[in-house]
Amino acid sequence: MASKMRSLFHDPDYYVKTFHSYYADIYNKFDVHASWADRVFGEKIVPQIRVTLGEKEEFRVLGIGSGSGETDVIMLTKLLQRFPLINNRVVEPAEGHIAMYKALVQSKAHELHGVNCDWRQQTIDQYEKAGDLTKFHFVHAVQSLYYVEDPDRSLMYLYNLVEPGGVLLVTLSSSEKSQTHRFRVGLPSLQDDLFKHIATANIRDSLDRRGIPYAEYAQPSRIDVTKCFDPSSEEGAQALDVLTHIIKFKETASAELQAEVMQRLAEFSDKRGNKVVMINDWDAVVVFKPME
Template sequence: MDTKSLPSLFNDPGHYVKAFKVFCARSAKFRTYSDWVDGVFSEPVVGKLQATVDGREELRVLGVGSGSGEMDCAMLEKLKRRFPRINNRVVEPSCELLGQYKALAQSKAHELQGVECDFRQQKLEQYEKAGDATKFHFISAVHCMYHLDDYDSSLEYLYNCLIPGGAILVIHLSENSGLCRYRERFPCFQPSDHNYSTSADIRSSLDRRGIPYTQHPYPVRLDITKCFDQASEEGGLLVDFLTNVLNYRKTAPEDMQRTVMECLGSSLCSESKNDGIYLNMDWDAIVISKPQH
């Protein structure tokens, strides 16, 4: 399937942001994160750290590719209940997203009292090259491994940044998700600067190094019902986001559109319930532990 002549969604940042907002709304992205932090995050991560860190010690946290900070701030609020002093270093390459994170942290100043933020507008590779020797108790990498040049070596680097007894949280798309199957069916839509790895690739990297971890699956669904309504502007934006094509409905050939929509709506990728169609976007939370010596 030839998509080279189709305009990339990334060529129009404004349109991309509009499409991304629809994606977030239809997947209840930030509510999903909040629910997960309130539930699964507590014992595998917070409980483990509490057994490791001296209560008088400042907890050192590193956020990698933290975006606009919703997930990080939710985790920091949970950590804050056990650790009164937290140094939170954030490594995020996007100036716009970093600005949104700063604004969010400022709006939550009361909830995050005792948290000192250190924002760095860098790619992880740039941060590593700078040679900072700081070691961390907790490192979060939430849906960011896709954007790294080499997630395998980056995982090893982050593991080396942990103190003994520390933990890394990697959240990544499950290899069993419908979104993964869709991407395998249409690799032509994936931008060249993304590695479309899955949680199976992350686990394989850790297994090769003998690094211990636990995996916690989490079900996520994206409401794609409006994608099948040609009159829906919201549906059009969501299709743009899923194909990474600007104005996909206007620019892609009809036979291509038909093939893609048949795949997205099939049981291979989605489930139908209550007159809606929901794309399976299950992700896995992998908690990596560094043994104490």
């Protein structure tokens, strides 16, 4: 990576601003996740949790890299239908995202009655090194294992934090279908140690090697990257920052690298009328931990 280019992760404030704008305005992530929560999480995952709790015992949830909390809140409302008391521990390194998560919880207090939140401003690696041995009935890492030191080790660490009868949920880009994944993998000049170019095939391989059964649910998703091809578009420039994981990519990358990126973006996208769209399908890998 050129010395004048910096990964998004070196500027947490810019990371939070850019990602939130991208997900909310370009990707429509939160609408996609709301649909998924109804179709898959509420109907196929929550009913399979085999946990028996006392009358005043809390159902324990651990969220890894939960961002600004929109997806967490959707899942918590589904869980509340079965478990009226929930302790929700959130491990999220970005201070800005935690502030947004707290504000969201406050605004939806009437929907989250019974949920007690415990925020930890840490990466998963920092959380693991702190040595907390608490186990949970539901552990989830939604689009966050890209950012760990060793995805295979972190996966098994999370699995070991799940109580018998509980569930581990991991979502990542689809190895087979995601054009965004293939776009990034083919750009080694942009890769650094802070972002792992992994997809669900890596998770499946880790579980298969250990004989751990799992279920998998595919989620179609699309990204509108039309504005990326407009040199004057600020929204397009921000989308490129997210797609490349580089701060102000258009201002710091060489002309040659920008040309390579735009060529690959055209290669791994589809023109649909007046729009240019990338397939961003992701998969949910779900491990139902057996009772002991």
